[in-house]
Amino acid sequence: MTVTETTPAPPGDNGSPGAAPPGPRHRGRWLLLGFGALLTAAAVILAVLAGTYQPVQFGNEYGGADPGLPAGHLQFVNHFGLDTGQVYAPPQADVFTLVESLANYGPEPVRIEAVSILSPQQQANAADGTPAFPVTPAGAVRWRLEESGFGQTGPVSGLSVTGHSLAPGQPIVVGIPLRQSGRCYDPSGWEQINAFYVEERFGPFTQWVAVPLTAPLLLHTPSDPGNPEPARDLVCPGAAK
Numbered sequence: 001m002t003v004t005e006t007t008p009a010p011p012g013d014n015g016s017p018g019a020a021p022p023g024p025r026h027r028g029r030w031l032l033l034g035f036g037a038l039l040t041a042a043a044v045i046l047a048v049l050a051g052t053y054q055p056v057q058f059g060n061e062y063g064g065a066d067p068g069l070p071a072g073h074l075q076f077v078n079h080f081g082l083d084t085g086q087v088y089a090p091p092q093a094d095v096f097t098l099v100e101s102l103a104n105y106g107p108e109p110v111r112i113e114a115v116s117i118l119s120p121q122q123q124a125n126a127a128d129g130t131p132a133f134p135v136t137p138a139g140a141v142r143w144r145l146e147e148s149g150f151g152q153t154g155p156v157s158g159l160s161v162t163g164h165s166l167a168p169g170q171p172i173v174v175g176i177p178l179r180q181s182g183r184c185y186d187p188s189g190w191e192q193i194n195a196f197y198v199e200e201r202f203g204p205f206t207q208w209v210a211v212p213l214t215a216p217l218l219l220h221t222p223s224d225p226g227n228p229e230p231a232r233d234l235v236c237p238g239a240a241k
Contacts, residue, residue, distance in 0.1 A: 001042025011082045027069065054201050054209045055127055061172035062100050062214045063087065066175030069142060073095020076215065086218040087239040088194070091237060095138040095177050098217060100196060101146060103171035112164045113206060115141040115174055121207045131180055131225040134191040135217075139177035146171045182223035182234040190220030 002181055032215055065071045075093050075227050079085025098117065116123060126132050143161040163175055176196060195210040223234050 025154075033064040037168055040113055054200075055104050055108075055110055056166065056198050056209055056211070057105055058214060059101030059103035059146060059173070061171075061173055064099050066097050066099050066142065066144070066173070069097040069139070069177055070095045071173045074115070077218065079215075081087055087213075087215045089135075089178075089180070089217060089219040091220055091222075091235070092180065093181050093183060093237065097170075098176045098178055099173060099198070100169055100176065100213065102166065102198065103209065104117070104166040104168055105174045106202075107168055108202070109168065110166045112143075112161050112166055113201050115161050115176060115196065115198050116177055117193065117196050119179055119210070132220060133224070134181050134222050135193065136176045136181045137177065138179040141177070142175045143172045144175075149211045180219065180222045182225045184223035185220040185233040186223075186233065187220060187235050188233075191221050192217055193217040 005052075019152060023034075063076065072094055073090050074096055075088050075090075077088045086097070102115075116137060117135055118126065118137065122132060141161045143159055143164055147203050161172075164172070165195075166172065193213065194216045195212050197208050197210055200207050223236075
């Protein structure tokens with residue numbers, strides 16, 4: 001009788017008894033995959049937090065004039081009792097300046113990229129050729145320190161707000177030059193603007209945030225600047241009678 005000697009099969013990778021443990025190369029691959037997943041999750045969480053992080057809010061002051069910018073004609077109306085009322089801009093062809101304030105209520109500095117009376121959607125429409133309505137920006141937005149509050153002293157005026165680093169707890173006043181979007185206006189129609197917009201940068205993230213106006217801006221409905229023939233019920237200052 002012939003005796004045949006059997007040779008054990010080599011260890012497999014299917015987890016069967018006798019299978020060899022993963023080598024260093026396999027362990028390193030799994031560690032890299034796990035580390036990559038953690039980095040991805042951390043980046044997603046950071047992006048979500050940055051998207052909801054809005055330390056820039058209303059400061060302490062509003063209204064009044066800003067040195068170096070055209071004041072125009074503005075007046076407070078409907079301010080009864082504790083009601084802040086509205087800032088009324090009578091029909092005017094010249095530039096007027098809306099004065100508001102900002103403060104950084106967060107623990108870290110925030111860079112101000114831009115300030116605009118137009119929402120991001122309105123800015124996109126204007127870039128595509130759609131005229132802004134009912135007001136249009138009429139110059140660079142400037143800032144100065146508030147004269148009181150948060151231990152700040154000032155004022156410092158004549159500086160563009162673009163690129164300003166707003167320190168934690170720092171309030172600033174911003175002057176936003178505006179112009180009525182149409183030369184003519186409807187004496188029985190009204191428009192109200194309730195917020196202005198700030199583009200803030202925190203770390204690598206940039207976003208626009210809406211800052212409510214304490215006293216909304218009120219004005220008669222201007223004519224459509226894209227319509228060369230205004231309706232008959234519109235009033236056009238300076239037009240021949």
